[in-house]
Amino acid sequence: MNIETSAPGKCILFGEHAVVFGQPAVAVAIEQRIHVSISPIEGEYWKLEGGRFDSKKHPHLNMLRKQLWPKAKGAPALSIEIKGDIPRASGLGSSAALSVAAAAALRAARGRWCTQSEQGDIIWTEGYSSLIPDTDAYAPEESGQRAHLFDSSSLHLTGVEAVNADECALIGHAVEAAAQGGRASPMDASTCAHGGVVLLSDTIEEGSKYLYQRQLRMDDETRTWELHDVGTPEGAAEVYLVIGNTGVYAPTSEQVAKVAKAIQKEPERMREIETIGIIARRGIEALNKGDFDAVGRAMTENQVMLRGLGVSCPELDTLVRAAAPSSLGAKLTGAGGGGCMVALTRQPEITLEAIKAAGGTALISSFGNVGMRLEKGIEGTFWNPLT
């Protein structure tokens, strides 16, 4: 008896680094996914890939366990299997994909209580949602009960009806933040949960479907982000993303600090950040029109700006140059300094070979992929907190 879910990785099309200063950034779900399978087991301890689960090695899963599967309330031990083809620690969202897929699996396994309004709309009586202000996915322990809403008409939804992208994105962000010392943008979790193309900004942007706001207290300030669903543009089936990995390790925090220092030293360089914002908005417009030639041009312009900021590196430049002749556009993706680049292309095999010949490892992804998904459900649940 098992439940299986999956969630895609992501790469950033526009706006990395500038997003730290409030400019818009755009991420796209990639074809590569993480699959999570869970089944209940006898005994006290969780298992991961057949061995004993070590909570220190797996902070994301441990936090999810506290939020959705509290032992103190009688939740049984679980055996977890994780499979996938998203390279780890390369800026492609593998930890967010794991968090989102595992959140979906646990939710499907316990179900979700709700009541119905007179109009027939679902009112969640437990769990987390960007529309529910009175439960807190960011709390260190489970805080998802809305006891005042339970009544004799409450329903226990199970399987796919219990799972939704909004809740998985919210829990995924909370888990990422907790595992990363309180700092995480919601971009990864939201893109892995909703799929397609997701736009994040510090203001509500016109022209894209507004999703919700996220807030996170980081150090002394509260950061606020507005998230939007750009959807999957028309004509997306004819283009591909080819992601090239330099294999060079560069921690995101160091790259972010480098940009902060450069701007502190020369405040007028904020212009460059603003220019990235302008390029990103132009890229979004092109996406909305399905004009992939213009999307590619905006990516290449974005790369010029990122190089100027000092977050590219010789290895990234080499892969970007190698991809350029067969691509509509190419740039680094994520924090830079190493890690990955992405090319938008109509000739994925040619671009793939060019990146490999230049010394990178590479993978091909279709453009715009589905978000979190329940792959295999069961009748009923493994555990129901109210019985």
Ligand code: PMV
């Ligand atoms: O490397 P990634 O995919 O985690 O992206 C980092 C993006 C930055 O803009 C550089 C940092 C951030 O927090 O947004």
